[in-house]
Amino acid sequence: MNQQVATTGWGLMGASTIARQYMVDAIRAQSGHTVQAVMSSQQARAEQFAHDLGIPRAYSSLDALLADPDVHAVYISTTNELHRDQVLAAAAAGKHVLCEKPLALSTEDALIMVRACQQAGVVMATNHHLRNAATHRKMRELIRQGAIGQLLFARVFHAVYLPPHLQGWRLDKPQAGGGVILDITVHDIDTLRFTLDSELVEVVGMSQSAAMAKQGLEDGAMAVLRFANGVLAQVHDAFTVKHAGTGVEYHGEAGSLIGRNVMTQQPVGEVILRNAEGEQVIAIDHQSLYARGVAAFCEAMLGRGAPAATALDGVKSLAGALAVLDACKTGSRQSVLPLTIE
Ligand code: NDP
DSSP, rough: TTOOSSSEEEEEEEEOIIIIIIHHHHTTTTEEEEEEEEOSSSSSHHHHHHHHTTTEEEOOHHHHHHHTTTOOEEOOOGGGGGGHHHHHHHHHHHOOOESSSSOSSSSHHHHHHHHHHHHTOOEEOOOGGGOOOOOOOHHHHHHHTTTTSHHHHHHHEOOOBOOOOSSSHHHHHGGGGHIIIIIIIIIHHHHHHHHHTTTTTEEEEEEEEEOOOOOTTSSEEEEEEEEETTTTEEEEEBBBBBSSSEEEEEEEEEEEEEEEEESSSSSEEEEEEEEEEEEEEOOOOOOOOHHHHHHHHHHHTTSOOOSSHHHHHHHHHHHHHHHHHHHHHSOOOOOOOOOOOO
16 A cells, blocks of 8 residues: 555445444544445445435446555455455455454464465454443553452353344354354454453353344353462353343452443443442543544554454364354364464
């Protein structure tokens, strides 16, 4: 990409809900960045999306989007089975890539994508939004400062209700990477890796298929994860639970951090520190999770720092989620092998 261009143009791959609800605004929040084009598998959907959001161009072909000289970066939010080939095509066209999670359906494919971007000299990042939340960043900071002493346990409460407008491929398309583990557990794993500053090493788990998911997909899961620093983390994820509320807890020898309503797309939630002195509500300076993530990506495109969640972070969260899936399917403990990009 020509670093001298005054405006950085983005192309959206996927006329998706996440692009419509969050990402177009997050891109437009960056000075000098515009959304130039959107691509859908259906030209009419692309045009409708472009019309609704005031995007200049609409395409139904990957080649056409990538041939657009005003597109310097792409945001990929198609269904999960499409991410791999779309990232490879974007890298080959010299476009920077912000890709949705899960990056792919296998760790091997995700590694291929990361290497292709590296070889093409383009930035690739994973759109894990939660590590951009002021709540999670504050908890990470407090843990690093020793506010709760030696960390022992974490618990993630991420059982939610999949809204009716999203009750599609997540519930009935295994080939598209449906199921709650690739959708939600993958976010938990990224958030825990970020906050604990440690790698996932092994997992056990059980999943549930209640009323919603079909075709062998799971719509609920509970898993226990062991991290390299010895911390045990429990995660509870679901598409089927309307009133549980979300949260995360970190428990150390000297205190506990309680994050309420923090496993969410909104810049909301509260953090409480509980220790021998009682309970203290921690001040949080909320900001858009997605705009913060895109801002870091834009800096990385200019050679200034790393994205909030790198491509390798996305490979690692995927590897962890796939280990949880395997643990649930086989009933056995699964190791998560260390991953690096040569
Ligand atoms: P959607 O189901 O809204 O969109 C996925 C694809 O489905 C679109 O690319 C589109 O295909 C097609 N589609 C969407 N709506 C319609 C419709 N009304 N009629 C026909 N086709 C439709 O998925 P999400 O936006 O929820 O998720 C997309 C990706 O983003 C996934 O990888 C998901 O895991 C990720 N995601 C990440 C989040 C985060 O916070 N990081 C949050 C939510 C999702 P086409 O483009 O061909 O028109």
